[in-house]
Amino acid sequence: MSGHGPAIPMTARKSGPLSGVAEVPGDKSISHRALILGALSVGETRITGLLEGQDVLDTASAMRAFGAEVIQHGPGDWTVQGVGVGGFAEPDRVIDCGNSGTGVRLIMGAMATTAITASFTGDASLVKRPMGRVTDPLALFGAQAVGRDGGRLPMTVVGAANPVPVRYRVPMPSAQVKSAVLLAGLNAPGQTVVIEGEPTRDHTERMLRGFGAELTVEDTDEGRVITLTGQPELTGQDVAVPRDPSSAAFPVCAALMVQDSNIFVPGISQNPTRNGIFLTLQEMGADLVLENPREEGGEPVADLRVRFGALKGINVPPERAASMIDEYPILAALAATAEGVTVMTGIKELRVKESDRIDAMARGLEACGVRVDETEDSLTVYGMAQVPGGATVASHLDHRIAMAFLCLGMVSAKPITVDDASPIATSFPVFEGLMTGLGANIIRANR
Numbered sequence: 217m218s219g220h221g222p223a224i225p226m227t228a229r230k231s232g233p234l235s236g237v238a239e240v241p242g243d244k245s246i247s248h249r250a251l252i253l254g255a256l257s258v259g260e261t262r263i264t265g266l267l268e269g270q271d272v273l274d275t276a277s278a279m280r281a282f283g284a285e286v287i288q289h290g291p292g293d294w295t296v297q298g299v300g301v302g303g304f305a306e307p308d309r310v311i312d313c314g315n316s317g318t319g320v321r322l323i324m325g326a327m328a329t330t331a332i333t334a335s336f337t338g339d340a341s342l343v344k345r346p347m348g349r350v351t352d353p354l355a356l357f358g359a360q361a362v363g364r365d366g367g368r369l370p371m372t373v374v375g376a377a378n379p380v381p382v383r384y385r386v387p388m389p390s391a392q393v394k395s396a397v398l399l400a401g402l403n404a405p406g407q408t409v410v411i412e413g414e415p416t417r418d419h420t421e422r423m424l425r426g427f428g429a430e431l432t433v434e435d436t437d438e439g440r441v442i443t444l445t446g447q448p449e450l451t452g453q454d455v456a457v458p459r460d461p462s463s464a465a466f467p468v469c470a471a472l473m474v475q476d477s478n479i480f481v482p483g484i485s486q487n488p489t490r491n492g493i494f495l496t497l498q499e500m501g502a503d504l505v506l507e508n509p510r511e512e513g514g515e516p517v518a519d520l521r522v523r524f525g526a527l528k529g530i531n532v533p534p535e536r537a538a539s540m541i542d543e544y545p546i547l548a549a550l551a552a553t554a555e556g557v558t559v560m561t562g563i564k565e566l567r568v569k570e571s572d573r574i575d576a577m578a579r580g581l582e583a584c585g586v587r588v589d590e591t592e593d594s595l596t597v598y599g600m601a602q603v604p605g606g607a608t609v610a611s612h613l614d615h616r617i618a619m620a621f622l623c624l625g626m627v628s629a630k631p632i633t634v635d636d637a638s639p640i641a642t643s644f645p646v647f648e649g650l651m652t653g654l655g656a657n658i659i660r661a662n663r
């Protein structure tokens with residue numbers, strides 16, 4: 217929803233120790249895809265563990281607008297009656313994707329090779345984000361897009377009536393762009409080929425196969441080559457959504473920062489295209505143990521046992537960036553409490569997220585008394601024994617910035633206030649209750 221309600225300022229104070237079980241909600245990326253692929257299938261898709269964050273609810277409502285029947289039966293328990301590949305109806309209203317880059321970009325891909333027209337918009341954050349990275353490859357299929365300011369929302373996409381298949385090399389590491397092209401390729405005849413220079417999250421590929429598409433993935437000198445055979449009949453599936461590693465990163469990092477903490481975080485996806493944060497934390501010296509590795513819902517998962525302990529700053533290798541792209545805000549907060557310097561390079565994609573995350577973290581950390589250096593493509597954080605805090609930090613309509621500073625406020629000398637924590641509801645609606653349940657001292661500032 218683009219209608220953004222009143223700001224919710226929130227303050228975090230010295231907390232802990234954190235202890236107990238952190239049951240984080242379902243994976244956001246997989247939740248969006250389960251709804252979209254369910255809508256593009258024939259028959260019923262039953263989804264359990266769906267993330268009921270606003271980003272995903274907006275995708276559910278978009279799928280209804282394209283003609284699918286989407287019903288909630290209970291918490292996390294949803295069904296989708298799909299319309300089949302090429303069966304999307306023309307929506308009779310503007311598709312409002314709220315705060316969600318994943319939602320709008322994947323849905324544009326999913327409708328771009330059907331002869332319908334759809335208009336898209338979003339909130340004050342989403343309308344600033346680049347859409348040309350998706351509409352450029354969609355134009356190769358024959359779709360046309362007209363947007364504001366050379367490729368921003370609001371935007372209207374006219375789907376291709378006679379789509380042709382495409383061979384496309386994704387110019388930046390982006391699972392959203394890759395996925396938009398693959399979803400568009402579903403309704404094009406012949407083979408659509410997507411090549412990515414560095415691997416990004418592969419949920420679309422895994423799930424397309426699970427829904428019955430013919431798709432191959434080859435690692436070559438050119439990169440990862442994904443070939444999809446168009447116009448398959450997708451069949452509704454049962455999807456069990458694993459818990460979100462990107463959400464898990466917040467209680468995990470908070471427990472690593474807050475003295476004497478010891479928490480258990482069950483059932484977290486360890487998909488190798490998503491687990492970079494856990495490798496990084498272990499390199500920093502974290503007492504983070506992966507227990508009971510297993511497969512759930514087609515994804516590798518493990519339980520995490522996390523205990524407080526002193527961490528050291530490291531150089532995070534740029535080639536790891538794609539596998540932890542959403543975790544840099546919380547890593548930057550954690551780095552402020554580690555011994556020594558943490559250097560994060562190869563992260564310029566952070567500049568086009570819900571906010572410019574390099575800038576938002578750098579300014580917020582400085583306001584809290586932490587020294588940082590930034591370049592277009594990197595952020596360096598100088599750790600200190602005691603972060604001063606005592607600042608009000610802007611979240612810029614960015615859930616991950618809000619959560620990162622609330623975690624830092626649990627260990628700073630003086631409290632940290634986030635000017636607006638309402639965007640947390642887009643990805644982690646139970647954050648406040650979950651964290652306070654573990655022992656976090658966070659409270660809505662206006663209560």
Ligand SMILES: O=C(O)C1=C[C@@H](OP(=O)(O)O)[C@@H](O)[C@H](O)C1
Pocket residue numbers: 244245246317318389390391392393395417541542565
């Ligand atoms: O495909 C996805 O589900 C996502 C891909 C990433 O974005 P980019 O494709 O822009 O890197 C990530 O930051 C986002 O939270 C979710």
Ligand SMILES: C=C(OP(=O)(O)O)C(=O)O
Pocket residue numbers: 315316317318319542569570616643
């Ligand atoms: C970047 C993110 O999401 P999106 O691009 O879907 O808005 C995120 O959740 O950190």
